[in-house]
Amino acid sequence: MEEQEKSIVIPLDKPLADAGGKLVWERITLHEPALIEVNQFFDKQKADGALAAMGLLISLLSGIPPQVVRRMPFTTFKQCELFLLTFLNYLPEPVTTVESSTVIVLPKVLQDGKGEQNWAGIDLGEPCLEQVDQFYKTQTVKGGLAAMSALIAEISGIPAQVINRLPFTDYKRCEGYMLGFLNFSPTAGGGVNVSPM
Numbered sequence: 001m002e003e004q005e006k007s008i009v010i011p012l013d014k015p016l017a018d019a020g021g022k023l024v025w026e027r028i029t030l031h032e033p034a035l036i037e038v039n040q041f042f043d044k045q046k047a048d049g050a051l052a053a054m055g056l057l058i059s060l061l062s063g064i065p066p067q068v069v070r071r072m073p074f075t076t077f078k079q080c081e082l083f084l085l086t087f088l089n090y091l092p093e094p095v096t097t098v099e100s101s102t103v104i105v106l107p108k109v110l111q112d113g114k115g116e117q118n119w120a121g122i123d124l125g126e127p128c129l130e131q132v133d134q135f136y137k138t139q140t141v142k143g144g145l146a147a148m149s150a151l152i153a154e155i156s157g158i159p160a161q162v163i164n165r166l167p168f169t170d171y172k173r174c175e176g177y178m179l180g181f182l183n184f185s186p187t188a189g190g191g192v193n194v195s196p197m
Helices: 035-048 050-062 074-088 129-142 144-156 168-182
Strands: 007-017 024-031 101-111 118-125
Touching: 007 074, 024 050, 024 074, 035 050, 035 074, 035 144, 035 168, 050 074, 074 168, 101 168, 118 144, 118 168, 129 144, 129 168, 144 168
Parallel strands: none
Antiparallel strands: 007 024, 101 118
């Protein structure tokens, strides 16, 4: 992502407050969502529509309760949406040739929940037929993001709950590499021709 800011602070002309007035927010601080947060966004979008989904994502990232986010001025909401869409619509450089293995180098080290293991990169390689079959079965039941994150976790050996905390743009780079295999189509004349006897 070229020169994309990973976080933003949007000052509020009029502070937002909770129902009791005890908690007050004078600004909205947002950052790049993790895969698990984007998954929640898409689940909410499917159930309640795009505006509700974006409101949920703003709430998850800012720590402002959803009922307070709903009272946000619409122009402020649109500023938040514009920032977050740069991540949700992120497309990595297209993969033109697929290497049999690669390491997706992470700008920030990924840690497990206990701080016992760290990953500076994600080692990926070509999936086997069984893994691809499982990917499509999971995709049918749980959707594309869940299926791809499970495939990345299995191939890399990194636990699924850690993969779910990946910044979304790093996830998309992993996804782009894996799609090179999933979308592979042999070129005409590149395979062996078998004629019926």
